[in-house]
Amino acid sequence: MPTNFTVVPVEDAEDGDNSAGPAGDSKPVNLGKSYGEEDDEDNLQGPHSGDDSQRESSPFLNTDHDEEHYYEGKNMALFEEEMDSNPMVSSLLNKLANYTNLTQGVREHEEAENADGVRRVTVMVPQMGTFIGVYLPCMQNILGVILFLRLTWIVGTAGILGSFAIVSMCCICTLLTAISMSAIATNGVVPAGGSYYMISRSLGPEFGGAVGLCFYLGTTFAGSMYILGTIEILLTYIVPTATVFKESEDAQMHNNMRVYGTCCLVLMALVVFVGVKYVNKLALVFLACVILSILATYAGVIKTAIEPPEFNVCLLGNRSLKNEKFETCAKTEVMKNNTVTTELWSFFCDSKYPNATCDEYFLLNNLTEIRAIPGLLSGVIRDNLWGDYGKAGKLIEKNNLASVPAQDTSNEVNKPYVFNDITTYFTLLVGIYFPSVTGIMAGSNRSGDLRDAQRSIPIGTIMAILTTSFIYISCVILFGACIEGVVLRDKFGYSVKKNPVIGALAWPSPWVIVIGSFFSCCGAGLQSLTGAPRLLQAIARDGIIPLLQVFGHGKSNGEPTWALLLTVGICEIGILIASLDAVAPILSMFFLMCYLFVNLACAVQTLLRTPNWRPRFKFYHWTLSFLGMSLCLSLMFISSWYYALVAILIAGCIYKYIEYRGAVKEWGDGIRGLSLNAARYALIRLEEVPLHTKNWRPQLLVLCKLDSDLTVKHPRLLSFTSQLKAGKGLTIICSVLEGTYMTQGNDAKTGEQNLKAAMAAERTKGFCHVVVASNLRDGFSLLIQAAGLGGMKHNAVLMAWPAGWKQVPDSSVRRNFIETVRETTAAHQALLVAKNIDHFPSNQERMKEGTIDVWWIVHDGGLLMLLPFLLSQHKVWKKCKMRIFTVAQMDDNSIQMKKDLQMFLYHLRLDAVVEVVELHDNDISAFTYEKTLLMEQRSQMLKQMQLSRTEREREAQLIHDRNTASHYAMNDKAAGTTPDRVHMTWTKDKTLNERNRHREGMAVKDMFNMKPEWENLNQSNVRRMHTAVKLNEVVVKKSRNSQLVLLNMPGPPKNKKGDDNYMEFLEVLMEGLDRVLLVRGGGREVITIFS
Secondary structure, rough: OOOOOOOOOOOOOOOOOOOOHHHHHHOOOOOOHHHHHOOOHHHHHHHHHHOHHHHHHOOOOOOOOOOOOOOOOOOOOOHHOHHHHHHHHEEEEEHHHHOOOOOOHHHHHHEOOOOOOEEEOOOOOOOOOOHHHHHHHHHHHHHOOHHHHHHHHHHHHHHHHHHHHHHHHHHEEEEEHHHHHHHOOOOOOOOOOHHHHHHHHOHHHHHHHHHHHHHHHHHHHHHHHHHHHHHHHHHHOOOOOOOOOOOOOOHHHHHHHHHHHHHHHHHHHHHHHOOHHHHHHHHHHHHHHHHHHHHHHHHHHHHHHOOOOOEEEEEOOOEOOOOHHHOOOEEEEEEEEEEOOOOHHHEEEEOOOOOOOOHHHHHHOOOOEEEEOOOOOOOHHOOOOOOOOOOOOOOOEEEOOOOOOOOOOOOOOOEEEEEEEOOOOOHHHHHHHHHHHOOHHHHOOOOOHOOHHHHHHHHHHHHHHHHHHHHHHHHHHHHHHHOHHHHHHOOHHHHHHOHHHHHHOOOOOOHHHHHHHHHHHHHHHHHHHHHHHHHHHHHHOOOOOOHHHHHHHOOOOOOOHHHHHHHHHHHHHHHHHHOOOHHHHHHHHHHHHHHHHHHHHHHHHHHHHHHHOOOOOOOOOOOHHHHHHHHHHHHHHOOOOOHHHHHHHHHHHHHHHHHHHHHOOOOOHHHHHHHHHHHHHHHHHHOOOOOHHHHOOOOOOEOOOOOOOOEEOOOHHHHHHHHHHOOOHHHHHEEEEEEEEHHHHHHHHHHHHHHHHHHHHHOOOOOOEEEEEEOOOHHHHHHHHHOOOOOEEEEEEEEEEEOOOOOOOOHHHHHHHHHHHHHHHHHHOEEEEEHHHHHHHOOOOOOOOEEEEEEOOOOOOOHHHHHHHHHOOOOOOOOEEEEEHHHHOOOHHHHHHHHHHHHHHHHHOOOEEEEEEEOOOOOOOOHHHHHHHHHHHHHHHHOOOOOOOHHHHHHHHHHHHHHHHHHHHHHHHHHHHOOOOOOOOOOOOHHHHHHHHHEEEEEEEOHHHOOHHHHHHHHHHHHHHHHHHHHHHHHHHOOOOOOOOEEEEOOOOOOHHHHHHHHHHHHOOOOOOOOOOEEEEEOOOOOOOOO
């Protein structure tokens, strides 16, 4: 229903100078200064470039910039500071009312020069209505060369019924497309650009670019077809003697068309390049030629009912003859009481004398002369109802006329018979005819010149299609009702003195058709060479195809010079084909593909029911669009299935090129809306049914750290993610910034952009997000809980090992890591922790040899065995072998364990080398005790560091002195009792050496021989350290040289008092290894032996 607006003047409540007068005298709010071009830079450099914190702290009504942000009156003072971004409604309506838009065709480039040489653009207010702006341009583009040169031949070959079916299919296809196009064109303001603009803004840049280029190629080949039609008319009917080559008839025709076509193309290109505005002004002249030719045809039909024209066809037997070189249709004639042979005799006999040797068929059959156009009331329509298809070289014969066949048919080619020049069949005729119904986009291309585009485009386009459909259908019936069948099948009119067949029907003279069709083809060719370069320029300027950027430039006045050169080059390819019948199916493919996607765009928008889909044209439905789309696709394969496949392949290649290399554009297209609907449906379906083990794959939440420059600190973490995922499943890259969103919002956006750039550089497909939280712990907790959506939530967390946790005096790094481990466990999510992530290979590296070692100590769902398989699918790790180690205790049967594990891997379809490592129950070594002692001393020191600075320094010194004294006492005692004992300073290198050389010698044989400082150690910590040391010893021994080591990650202690030592245990467990991935399962089976 219509919406009524009432504009009410608001008066000032105050009295005095600022009070408004009566409503009729009230002045509008003056926004000229605020929105003028002169103040744009000041506005950008003024308040927009200020500091956010200063703007937050400033008062609500900023009085410091009253002069800059002053608006007349005080009625809108409450919105004063937002005027720059949110204009007044009055200003917005004023801009919309003054909106102008010029066509992307010729008129936007028509420019005038002042006397001083300064260039100015002439901008005219759109004034064209439906008839001039849409109806006539569509009529001019639809009616053309096929009507005058091929429609009679199509009617004679396919018959009236077959031709009616061809015309009906094509006209219905364009009518349905016009309905869809009208809905799209009336859904808001359509800038000039026609079908390309509509498709690209409705289906996205990929579809828009692909179909836009197909439409460009179709328009370019249409130019070739029109030029070939022009040359065919010139050489066949106007100047048949102007031939360059003198070979056989077919080769002569083709070579002459190539030469003259190339010359005509160059001439037309020069006209377009130099005087393009004259092409636009001559369009009405060309349209007048078409209309006069059609009127002459209808007049000729009416005249045949009164008096048939004086055109006769000469038949030898039932075969049609070319009568351009003889006048008398007889073997002999009487001249001065003497019987002499005619000119026709010499074509079939070796001499002009009656006793000459003649062709057998010529002797056996008589010559008959019939009317070429019997007339509307002759009843010939019955003979022309059905088709007469044939192979190339087949003689054109009158079917209901008897003849005596000849035995020798070898010399028929050299006789003046009329032959089929190509093999004819129904689908070929569809492809040749379809270009005659194209051109329905002419109205939408001129949308910028229309007074009311949303009203004119639907009415004008549909009326033009209905009018031209009536013309075509009536011509099919009238041609079949008036013209003899042998004449209809004579493509070039050889049997009617080499006149166009439709010209023989026309009144008052065939030259009306010849001249009219000649200028019509010239005009259509010029229009194609004018429109195609501008369409290519529009695609290039959109920036969606980087390869075409050079064609977006042109002359100083905007003329697409480079695009015109490319268009001429492609057009020359069509001219070199030198056959109108071969070029027509090519451009049919491209136009049909364009129309297919117009219907698809309308159907998608209708089915999605997007809020912005509100066309003023209401007579559409998605079923009509779907029917039009199906009809377009069917016609493509009916016309030529191999051309259809080539066109689809070209469009597909362009689509993929734009998808991978093109610029990212967001045009609110329907494909994005379709993706959103499909994603919503899929997410709801995923939420309904729990995930089966066979469908489990790691959906990763990657916790990244950003440095001070907000760039990714460990980019190899993203590389490892892409290697692990290989582009499959869900990947969410996240990071956390400390602070509040109001102060860190810009940094969060910058960090997110840097994350996207890093993901693109590492070829990691997924999503990224940067959140701002009061502290890192809360941010990580929020991400672990809330990342993802519905069934597409992460089930595993990947993070880097905090390598510098010992050097940080604050314990927050350690606490954040441990709490992350606890939260992933509580959320039943797997956890992957990569040590030395910067040493991991990039996506460009290749591991030429080596192994991926899996240390399967405890079973937590099978994730340890699944991860190496996923890594081996990537080209980086493809050549690495998989080894699985498991640990056997003293009471385990290691041989049986190995057999069982091999059988288990066989059922899992995994190829791996299995090895069982026996872990002997040795006594706890002195090395373990010392490690535990240092760990607890460090923990005690960190606890003391929570005191005040003075207390912290004092306590640290006392602890250091006490440790030093006990260490010297231990060394002195060891030197007195065991002279061969090594003095251990516990540096990294010496620690490794001592552990390897004297592990057994330092074993404690008697618990009563323990050193005094070991007695107070927590025995739980000692046992844990013993496990870490023993496991590390066997892992280093077996896997020191492996490319990657995967280890079960032990969980943190349930008692949080033991958190201080948890990191030490993990550090000892991984000591001496380069690339390590700690894996902690999520509490569910992720791999199965069942199919």
